[in-house]
Amino acid sequence: MKKLAVIAFILFIGIQSPQAQVKVSPGLRGGLNLSTLTNIDDNSSKADFYVGGLLNIKFNKYFSLQPEITYSRQGDEGREYFGNGYNYRSVNYELNYLTLGAVAKFNIGGKGFHILGGPSLDLKISDNYINSNPEGFDFAIVGGVGYTLPNGLTFEARLKQGLIDIYGYDGIDYDNNNNSYYDDVILNQVFQIGISYTFKVK
Known part of the structure; x- marks a missing residue:
């Protein structure tokens, strides 16, 4: 019985020690x-911003998990044609999301440089579309690289690729003979350059 108690105590300490190092x-x-937006003719990128908060859970010097909540202004710059169809004006189409995400961060050699990746769920807050109604949510995959300074300031570049067509289209269409074929879907795609700062908690 005493041996079992000693073994249980050692296992308990072994489990608790790594947890004590989590920051x-x-x-x-x-x-x-x-x-x-992908697969749209005559459109171009739109510059806007994102801002939010994070919670960095550092398990060791090599790995951390970072839940995030972000307000992200997305969309694209498209064309609105009028008159004889040859005249147009540029229009900024807005798709604004509240993003709930979590990225895994892997520090190369335990140092400041890291790679990251993870999923995000985007809940649409607003849009300025007049003749259509984009989907109320998106699911995306995020990947990127970054560098963290000892003071907690981080510089990052990310690519965020949406996986759900903004109009709910599944990519399957039908011709006049009712034969199915795959057509392009319209997806969110965002390149992000930014900074973050984590506060040191004692």
Whole structure:
């Protein structure tokens, strides 16, 4: 019985020790969005911003998990044709989301440089579309690189790729003979450049 108690105690200490090294630090993040929509002719990227908060959960010097909540202004710059169809004006189409995400960060060699990746759920807050009604949510995959200074300031570049067509289209269309074929879907795509800061918690 005593041996079992000693073994249980050793296992308990072994489990608790790694947990004691976990550091949780809140922070803020923000930066530039260069967003567009895929598979649309005559459109271009729109410059806007993102801003939000984060919670960096550092398990060791090599790995951390970072839940995030972000206000992200997306969309693209399209064309609105009028008159004889040859005249047009540029229009900024807005798709503004509240993003709930979590990225895994891997520090190369335990130093400041890191790669990151993870999912995000985007809940649409507003849009300025007049003749259509984009979907109320999106699901995206995020990947990127960054560098964190010893003072907690981080510089990052990310690519965020939406996975759901903004009009709810599944890519399957039908011709006049009712034969199905795959057509292009319209997806959010965002390149982000920004900074974040994590506060040191004692």
